[in-house]
């Protein structure tokens with residue numbers, strides 16, 4: 001995703017792009033194509049500010065029920081193209097140094113990092129996902145458990161034993 005600096009006009013402008021995974025060097029298989037990008041650019045003197053917004057859908061698998069689900073993903077980044085060598089450019093990784101000879105700037109790493117960080121660590125299809133029954137293996141969101149549910153609280157075990165003894169007598 002390269003930005004051609006000589007095609008920019010002074011002041012504010014918006015560029016909308018439809019990207020492939022290859023454009024952002026994303027190898028994650030969960031990403032659907034296309035990835036939409038909107039760049040709000042302000043060309044000032046001497047700096048150019050780029051605010052990028054990206055969105056796409058992910059094909060994920062739920063950690064609880066193992067079913068595939070789609071997740072809408074949004075990401076944003078900001079970078080400042082600056083010809084001014086300042087101390088902050090060593091610290092602030094969002095500042096891209098440019099010179100009057102710079103023709104294009106590659107925004108790919110910024111966009112990619114922004115989007116990859118949004119992939120959830122915990123992949124849950126829904127807050128209410130009931131997961132899979134460890135007994136019968138049924139997906140509890142769409143099926144009801146058919147196995148004998150013999151989950152008794154351990155605290156009742158002694159009482160259960162007494163009741164069994166009484167019943168046997």
Ligand SMILES: [Zn+2]
Pocket residue numbers: 062063064065066067124125126129130131
């Ligand atoms: Zn689920």
Ligand SMILES: [Zn+2]
Pocket residue numbers: 133134135136137138145146147148
């Ligand atoms: Zn079950």
